Every structure is written in structure tokens, then in C-alpha cells.
Amino acid sequence: MPATTSVTLNTGAVMPTVGLGTWKSKPGQVEHAVEFALKNGYTHIDTAAGYQNETEVGQGIKASGLPREKVFLTTKLDNPDQRHPAKALEASLKKLDTPYLDLWLMHWPAPMTRDGQPDKGHDWLDTWKVMEDLYLAHPEKLKAIGVSNFSVEYFERLLKVARVVPAVNQIELHPSCPQDDVVAYCQNKGIVLTAYSPLGSDNSPLLKNETVTKIAAKYGVQPANVLISLHANKPMHTVLPKSVTNERILNNAKIIDLTPEEIGELHDIDKTHHFRACHPSWTGFGGLGFPDCK
Ligand SMILES: NC(=O)C1=CN([C@@H]2O[C@H](COP(=O)(O)OP(=O)(O)OC[C@H]3O[C@@H](n4cnc5c(N)ncnc54)[C@H](OP(=O)(O)O)[C@@H]3O)[C@@H](O)[C@H]2O)C=CC1
Numbered sequence: 001m002p003a004t005t006s007v008t009l010n011t012g013a014v015m016p017t018v019g020l021g022t023w024k025s026k027p028g029q030v031e032h033a034v035e036f037a038l039k040n041g042y043t044h045i046d047t048a049a050g051y052q053n054e055t056e057v058g059q060g061i062k063a064s065g066l067p068r069e070k071v072f073l074t075t076k077l078d079n080p081d082q083r084h085p086a087k088a089l090e091a092s093l094k095k096l097d098t099p100y101l102d103l104w105l106m107h108w109p110a111p112m113t114r115d116g117q118p119d120k121g122h123d124w125l126d127t128w129k130v131m132e133d134l135y136l137a138h139p140e141k142l143k144a145i146g147v148s149n150f151s152v153e154y155f156e157r158l159l160k161v162a163r164v165v166p167a168v169n170q171i172e173l174h175p176s177c178p179q180d181d182v183v184a185y186c187q188n189k190g191i192v193l194t195a196y197s198p199l200g201s202d203n204s205p206l207l208k209n210e211t212v213t214k215i216a217a218k219y220g221v222q223p224a225n226v227l228i229s230l231h232a233n234k235p236m237h238t239v240l241p242k243s244v245t246n247e248r249i250l251n252n253a254k255i256i257d258l259t260p261e262e263i264g265e266l267h268d269i270d271k272t273h274h275f276r277a278c279h280p281s282w283t284g285f286g287g288l289g290f291p292d293c294k
């Protein structure tokens with residue numbers, strides 16, 4: 001199957017396969033990164049209230065000159081905002097200076113307090129119910145809602161009562177964290193996967209992995225292109241490489257077709273080199289049902 005350039009969500013909306021990530025992209029850099037990406041073929045930007053750069057992301061979109069409807073924009077409800085999603089949505093819309101979001105995600109199924117502690121008196125399922133209410137009442141503000149960092153165990157609880165099936169699950173996905181169980185579960189339910197930290201995040205060993213560099217050499221591309229293309233070669237996947245460096249932003253948009261054997265070889269990396277860039281335990285809620293985080 002040739003690599004995709006877009007996927008269709010369960011809402012019918014089209015989501016471009018490759019989006020620019022912006023976690024740790026600082027104000028002062030991220031405006032330029034977003035503007036540069038959008039002027040050079042990207043049409044999908046991922047941010048989050050928790051990244052504290054929504055204002056600058058919004059400025060970058062404006063500076064690109066692209067009309068709003070040409071950009072697929074995702075942001076996320078921050079963990080300390082789970083008790084008041086409506087207020088948090090308005091704050092994100094205002095900072096991003098946009099009338100609507102293409103996708104609004106619950107960042108983690110982990111309500112937290114402002115001082116970084118788990119908020120054990122609040123249930124993330126109640127947060128989802130309010131996100132559903134907002135989506136159903138305000139289609140002009142929310143084109144789709146979804147989740148992030150959801151395991152199979154957490155989906156089983158969610159889908160028992162959900163009125164709206166999440167359009168997307170954004171999770172860590174790369175050859176050292178393939179998460180086959182939750183990927184198959186989401187594909188079966190029509191939920192699009194978005195791969196975060198596709199390069200393995202900062203200073204990733206995957207960029208020097210010999211399987212990755214061998215495949216990159218065969219196609220005459222950088223290791224990053226192999227890691228990003230891995231997801232574009234799978235059904236119902238999108239992928240979020242982050243960079244604030246012009247040449248990398250340009251480079252990362254180049255997607256190649258991989259053979260099933262190469263995809264298999266990349267998956268085998270996990271057998272000996274498993275790691276996560278974002279371990280769920282930082283939330284104070286343990287492994288959040290992920291089998292490799294027990
Ligand atoms: N939902 C969630 O909980 C999470 C979501 N995310 C989303 O996913 C995005 C991507 O994940 P992230 O953790 O940022 O990591 P990535 O896997 O995208 O790696 C980013 C790092 O790789 C560097 N880089 C980028 N391109 C290249 C290249 N071609 N060659 C070598 N190095 C390169 C970047 O440096 P530089 O910028 O200096 O060029 C940066 O240090 C995030 O930015 C965010 O939008 C990420 C984590 C969690």
C-alpha cells in the first residue's frame with residue numbers, strides 16, 4: 001500500500017497525514033516554525049494548552065497567509081483543566097485566535113492539580129462527558145474531539161458510555177514503542193492513530209539505529225524520513241514530527257513508500273530496544289493501563 005497523504009476521520013473530515021509537532025517549541029521560535037511549515041506544504045499543526053505556546057502558534061498560522069480552513073489545527077485540554085473544560089476551550093480559541101479547532105484532545109486521562117499532583121477526586125470520564133456536550137452543542141467551535149495517551153483498558157471504560165466515539169487517539173508510536181495492542185484496537189473501532197514522538201523525541205537513539213540507517217541509505221533519505229514514513233505507510237495513521245529548524249521541517253515532509261519487510265524489520269527494533277519518551281507515570285496515575293508500563 002503506498003504511503004498516505006491524508007486520512008478520513010469518523011466525522012468525515014480529512015486530516016493530513018503529516019503534522020508539525022510543537023511540544024517544547026519555544027515562543028520566539030515556534031511562530032517561525034509554524035509559518036515556515038505552512039508556507040512549505042504542511043497543512044496540519046499540533047499544539048496543546050500545556051505547551052504554553054498557543055498564542056505564538058496562532059501568530060504563525062496568521063503569518064503564513066494560509067486561510068484558516070486550509071489548516072488542520074489540533075490542541076489539547078490540559079490535565080489541570082479537566083474540572084472546567086468549557087473555560088479551557090475558550091482560552092485555547094482565544095490564544096490561537098481562531099473561531100474553531102479541527103480537533104480537541106483530552107491530553108491525558110489524568111486530572112491534575114495546578115501544582116502537578118494527581119487530582120484523584122475527579123474522574124476523567126466526567127471530563128469526556130463535558131467534552132462531548134461541548135462538541136454536540138458547538139459544532140461551529142469543535143469539528144472533532146478525541147483523546148491522547150489512551151490504552152485499551154481505558155478505551156474499554158470510555159466506549160461503554162461514550163456518546164461520541166473519539167475521532168483520534170494520539171499516542172507515542174515509533175519502532176521502540178509500537179503499541180500493537182492499542183493500535184489494532186483503534187483501527188478496529190475506526191479511531192485514527194496519531195503518532196507522537198515519531199523520531200523518539202530529543203536526542204533519540206533511533207536516528208542512529210542500524211536498521212533505520214540501512215533503510216535510509218537504500219532510499220537516499222535521512223533516518224528521520226524512515227521513522228516518519230513508517231506511520232504514513234499504515235492505514236489510519238497520522239504522524240507529528242517536531243522541529244524548529246528550517247531544513248529539518250522541509251526534510252521531514254518527504255515521505256517514502258516502505259516494503260512490508262522493511263516495516264517488519266523496523267518493528268523488530270522494539271524486541272531489543274524498547275523505550276518511551278513520555279512515561280505515563282509522570283501524571284501520578286501509574287501506567288494508565290499500558291501493558292509495558294506495569
Ligand atoms: N499527546 C502527547 O502527550 C504528546 C504529544 N506530542 C506531540 O508530538 C510531537 C512530536 O514529538 P516530540 O516528542 O516533540 O519528538 P520528535 O520525535 O518529533 O523529535 C523531535 C526532536 O527531533 C529533532 N529533529 C527533528 N527533525 C529532525 C531530523 N530530520 N533529524 C534529526 N533530528 C530531528 C528536533 O530538533 P529541533 O526541533 O531542534 O530541530 C527535536 O529535538 C510533539 O512536538 C507534540 O506535538 C509529543 C509528546 C507527547
Ligand SMILES: O=C[C@H](O)[C@@H](O)[C@@H](O)[C@H](O)C(=O)O
Nearest residue numbers: 023048050051107278279282
Ligand atoms: O505532549 C507532551 C507530553 O504529554 C507532556 O506534556 C508530558 O509528557 C509532560 O509534560 C511531561 O513532562 O512528561
